[in-house]
Each structure stands twice: as structure tokens, then as C-alpha cells.
Amino acid sequence: MGDLSTDVLIAGAGPAGLATAIGLAQQGVNFIIIDALPEAQNTSRAVVIHAATLGSLDRLGVAGRLIGQGIRAPHFRIRDKTALLMTLDFSALPGNYPFALMIPQDETEAILTERLGELGHIVRRPARLTDFQTLEDGSLEARVKSDDGAFTVKACYLVGTDGQDSAVRQCADIPFVGETYGSFVLADVRMNWPLARDEGALFVSEAGMAVIVPMSNDRYRIVAQLDNAPANPTLEDIQRLVDTRGALAGASIHELLWASRFRINHKLADRFCAGHVVLAGDAAHVHSPAGGQGMNLGLRDAEALSRVLTDVLSTREHGKLEAYAQVRRERAKQILAMTERLTYVATLRSPVSCWLRNRLIAIVDRLPGIKRGIARTLAGFS
Numbered sequence: 390m391g392d393l394s395t396d397v398l399i400a401g402a403g404p405a406g407l408a409t410a411i412g413l414a415q416q417g418v419n420f421i422i423i424d425a426l427p428e429a430q431n432t433s434r435a436v437v438i439h440a441a442t443l444g445s446l447d448r449l450g451v452a453g454r455l456i457g458q459g460i461r462a463p464h465f466r467i468r469d470k471t472a473l474l475m476t477l478d479f480s481a482l483p484g485n486y487p488f489a490l491m492i493p494q495d496e497t498e499a500i501l502t503e504r505l506g507e508l509g510h511i512v513r514r515p516a517r518l519t520d521f522q523t524l525e526d527g528s529l530e531a532r533v534k535s536d537d538g539a540f541t542v543k544a545c546y547l548v549g550t551d552g553q554d555s556a557v558r559q560c561a562d563i564p565f566v567g568e569t570y571g572s573f574v575l576a577d578v579r580m581n582w583p584l585a586r587d588e589g590a591l592f593v594s595e596a597g598m599a600v601i602v603p604m605s606n607d608r609y610r611i612v613a614q615l616d617n618a619p620a621n622p623t624l625e626d627i628q629r630l631v632d633t634r635g636a637l638a639g640a641s642i643h644e645l646l647w648a649s650r651f652r653i654n655h656k657l658a659d660r661f662c663a664g665h666v667v668l669a670g671d672a673a674h675v676h677s678p679a680g681g682q683g684m685n686l687g688l689r690d691a692e693a694l695s696r697v698l699t700d701v702l703s704t705r706e707h708g709k710l711e712a713y714a715q716v717r718r719e720r721a722k723q724i725l726a727m728t729e730r731l732t733y734v735a736t737l738r739s740p741v742s743c744w745l746r747n748r749l750i751a752i753v754d755r756l757p758g759i760k761r762g763i764a765r766t767l768a769g770f771s
Contacts, residue, residue: 395421396702398531398544401551402429402512404494405670405687407501409548411449412695414508418702421542422505423516423533425551429502434494436602436610437462437589437681438688440479441769443486445692452486454500459492460603465589465767469747470636474593475754477764489589489768493577493604494684518556521547527665527707546698546710547666550691553654555672561663567656567675571736572618576611576627576648577604583639591735592634593750595743598735599634608646612678614736622648653677653732657725662714665707669694674721679731680767682724689769690717727766 397413399406402424410422438446438455446452467475480487502512513535521531524543531542549557558565582601584590589602599613613630624645631640654675661668670687697713700706737743753759765771 392541392543393421394543395419396544397421397546397548397698398529398542399423399548399550400518400531400557401549401555401670401672402502402514403550403552403670403687404435404497404501404684405672405691406548406550407498407505407512408446408449408688408691409550409669409695409698410510411451411501411505411508412692413698414505414510415449416695416699418695418699420510421544422510422512423518423535424512424514425517425556427515429498430495435497435678435681435684436491436493436604437685438490438492438497439681439685439768440482440484440486440488442685442688443490444484445689447485449501449504449692451500451504454504455492455497456486456490458496458500459490459605460587461488462491462587462589462603463488464587465489465591467591467593467750468635469594470592470634474747474750475760477760477767479764479768481761482764482768483770489681491589491603491605493608493610496605497684518551518560520560521557521666523664529665545665545702548694548698549666549668549672550670550687551672553656553671553675555668557666558658558668558672561666563663563668564659565656566659567654569652569654571614571653571677571732572616573651573653574611574613574615574618574622574626574630574648575651576622577646578609578611578624578627578642579607579644579646580609580631580642581639582609583637590635593735593737593743593747594634595738595740596633597630597738599630601631601635618650620650622650655725655729657718657721660714661718661721662711667694667698667710667714669717673718674725676725677728677732679728679735682728682767682769685769686721686724690721693717
């Protein structure tokens, strides 16, 4: 393969990379998007798209398709086993999407990839960025390894959307500061579940926390904190979590589709922009899944980035990209702080702490103004 030249090289074809590419394609910007994997991942991973993110995705021409395939969830409820503590109502949110959309990440990526193809572009894979150097004019020359051999790409800008182990971030020598903590179980199941199919639920009790939300194709996602979680959770392991933390009559799993153990990474890049290199998505920030914020933040990063890059390439006003990076990093910093607090509160285990937490949640449930503010924050509007 010969050497290539383009305006923007995007490394990483997850949600943030695909969204950046679609935004650039719609504006007629020249770009190349690469990904190290030979094919897209087929596991669900992130499962919720919030209202503000749907607004961003509408501008990319995919919101309607996602909604058609996912499940609209206008309510999210917090329970202590069978006792209802709080109902968050998304139906009064501003904008055109007064709900949370439950759809697994692999389906989201497939729809984004389809949209990119309609705009005349494909992801080059497997193609892994190995290094880059900055040229005298500020542009970049990246070295890429693929099954067809190594090649170079000269680009005005390099976008790193290549995940928490980002090669772009490492090559740019941008510190990624934070910590790893906690032991959690994640599972996708088919089950008999007594709650409504359009309701997400967080269970908090002395036994521990568990989140159970519906997904497309008659599936449910279960996430639960579990000390010393097994590396390969079984159906029996997941059923035990449902029984002890949900304790709802008639809740029974009849098929385990996928399960894993994970630990939470809580990290933030020191800067999102270094010269003509810019980070977005998990390459820039990773945090607890509490509140379903990770992919949403990355998608909003990406849609905004595509507009800023289009402007910068036209005006040559590089400072606009640096301003974007500062704004997005501050927003990510706020989200990291929020998800850390949510995780801490949800995983309290002492009887006294759990009792106080649950009583406070029940009190807040009687304060409509505060609940509206919580719903807006989770939905990405503040």
C-alpha cells in the first residue's frame, strides 16, 4: 500500500471515532478512519443513549434508526429490593427525546457504520497506528501497520478515539492519570422479569447494588458490584445476584448470553489537545458506568469535534480546537466526579450507611425540583 495524505486521520472506529467520521463526511472534509481490530466487536458493552446525546446523533442522521431499534425508557427507578425508593421521570426533558434509549453498543456501532457507508466511506481495518511525528508545518505523519503492509499517512490533524489504551495518546506523551478500583460483574441475559420492559432499575441494599435494564431482542443487562467476582460468571452466579439484590417474585434467568468480570478505571487525560493531535471518547476519559455516561460523553465529544475540525480546516484558526478541548475536558472532569460519587453511594455496604442512604433517596423522591435536576444531569443537559 502506498503512502496516503488527508486532512484528518481518525485512529479508532468505536462510537466516538465513527461519529467524528460521520460529522466530517457530512461536511465534505477529507479523512481516513482506521481501527486495529479486524472487525467490529459484537458484545453489547454500553447500553444506554441519553436524550442530549440523541440530539447530537440527530445531527448525524442516525437518531431515528437507533430509536427504531432500541427501547424507549421514560423512567428509571431506584429500589431497596421490593421497596420503591425513587422514580426519575425523563418524559419532561427538553428537546425531542424525552426518554433514555436502551440499545447495546454493538447495534449502535452497526448503525453508525451503515451511515458512514452511505456517505461513501469505510473503516480501514485491521490497521494499527504505531507512531507519528510532527512536521515543520504542524501537520503529522503517522505510521500505520496493516495486513497489507506498513504505510504512512500525512494528515493536518490526528484524532485519537482508540480507547483507554490509546496509542495516539501514548505517542503524544499525554499523561492519563487516575486509578482502578472495585470488582463488578456484567452480564447479558434473557429472563422472566416482573418489571415493565421500558423501565431501568437500580437496586441498593446491604447485599450490594445491581442495575437491571432492558435491551433490544428480549435481552436484559445486569451490572452488579461483587467482591472477588469470578472471572467467568455462570448463570447460577447471576441468578444469585438477582435473587439477593432484586428479590422480586418471578425473576428468573433462562439464558446467559454473555458475562464477564471488570474493574472500574477512573482516569482523565491531562489535556485533550496537543498540537494537531486531539483526543475524544475513552482515549480522553474513562470512569464508572454509573449513570450510563461513558459512551454518551464520547459521542457528544465527537459530534462537536467534527464541527470544530471542519471550521478549523476552513479558517486555519487552530485556537478554536484548543478551546474545544478545554471545554470538553472540563465537562469530562465534572462527569468523572459525578460518576465517582454515584458509585460510592450505590456501593455502600454497612447497615447504618445503607439505611441512611435509602432514607435520603426516599426523601428526595418527594422533591420534584431536585428530581428534575437529577434527570437533566443524567440526560446530559447540565
